[in-house]
Amino acid sequence: MSRMKLILARQALCHGGLLVKDAGILIRGGRIIEIATSAAGTRRLVRNSGVVPEDHGPGIWTAGLVNAHAHLELTALGNTVPRLPFARWVSALMGARSELGRTALSRGLAQGADRLLNTGTSTVGDNDSLGLAAGVLASHPIRARVFREALDAWDPKRTAKARRFSRAPRRGTATLAFGFGPHAPFTVSSALARSLAQDARRRRAPISIHFAESRGENQWMLTGNGPLAGVLPKSPGISSLDYLEEASLLGSRSALVHCNHVKKSEIERIAQSGACVVHCPKSHEFFRRAKFDPEPWLRAGVVMALGTDSVASNPDLDMRAEMARLRETSPNLNPERIWTMATEGGARCLGWGQRLGRLEPGRAADLALWDLAPRSRAGALEALTGSSPEIRQMIVAGRAQHSVS
Ligand SMILES: [Zn+2]
Structure with missing residues (x-):
C-alpha cells in the first residue's frame, strides 16, 4: 500500500x-x-x-488549475510570431517552427510545462502535432492529456498517415494519458474526422478540436469562398457544426476550442450534444477578436473551460492571467463561475470530470x-x-x- x-x-x-x-x-x-x-x-x-x-x-x-488547451511544442518560439491576420499568422508560425530542431522544441515543451506548474496549473491538455509531447511529459511532474493533432487538409492521400499519427500512443503513465485531436473542420476531411471519432469511442478517450475560430473557416466550409478559397481543395459545402455532427464528433466526449463564430441556435445544439467549450482569453485578445461572451453558453448549460493556447498568441502560459483577463472582459461573471471553468470545467474537457478539479x-x-x-x-x-x-x-x-x- x-x-x-x-x-x-x-x-x-x-x-x-x-x-x-x-x-x-x-x-x-x-x-x-x-x-x-x-x-x-x-x-x-x-x-x-x-x-x-x-x-x-x-x-x-x-x-490545482486545469489548462484545457495548450500547444507546448511552440514554447521555444517565445513571443516571436507577430500579430497578423489569422492565415498569415499560421504561416509565420510554421516558418518560425521549422527553423527550430526537435531538441530545442522538446526543451521548450518542458519549459512551458514548468511555467504552467509554477503558476498554479496541475493539469494541461496539450495538442501535439510533432510527436514530441509524450516523451517530454512522461517524465515531467505536470499531469497531462496529450491530444495527437491530426490533419490532412482534405487531401485523401494524407488521411491514413494522419490517422496513424493520431492513434499511435497507447500507453501513458499515472499522470499522462492520450486523447484525439482532429485539428479543425477546415483542415480535417470528413473521412479522417469519422475515423478519429471511431478511434476515440473505442478507446473511451476524449477529443479536442479547434472550432469556429475564424469567420473565414466557417465561410470556406459552407461555400468554399473567403480567405481560404484556393488554399484548400473543394469545400464540403456544409456548416462546421453539421460537419461535426455528421462525423460523430459532436458529443459529450468532445471539447470545442474557441467557438468564436457560433450562432445562437448553434449554441443550443452544442449544449444538447453535451460537448464542452474551451475559451482562451489571452489568445483571443492577441488576435483582437470581437468580445467572447460566456453567458449564453453557461445559460444553455454548456460546461466551459479556459486555456492558454500557445506563446505564439499569448505573452505567457499562466492560467491566473486567463482568469484575470476574463474578469476584465466579463465583469458581470461571478468569480465562482470563472474558478469552476479553470478547474472542474477543464477537468471535464480532458475526460477527467470525475477525477480532477475539486x-x-x-x-x-x-x-x-x-x-x-x-x-x-x-x-x-x-x-x-x-x-x-x-x-x-x-x-x-x-x-x-x-x-x-
Ligand atoms: Zn489551439
Missing part, C-alpha cells in the same frame, strides 16, 4: 463549502481520501492516521498553495480569479513539486 501523506492547511477552498480553516488533507495513492474541516478534526486525523503531518506554511490550498475526497491530490489569506470564500474567489497571487507550492498526484521562496 502506498504511503499516506497528511497536509496541514491553514486555509482550504473545499468543494461546495465555506472557506475552511485548519484543515487536514489526507492523501494516499495520489488521491485525497479524507479532509478534516476543523482544527479538532485535523488533530483527530493526525492521531488516527499515525502520519507525520506536512506543513507548507501559510496560504490557501485549492485544487478539493474533495475521492479526487486526485492535485493541489495548489496560494500566497493569500482571504477572510471569506467570496474573498478567496475574488482574489484567486482577479489578482494572480503567488503560488507557494504545487502537489500533483500527491507529490510536492516545488517551493517558491
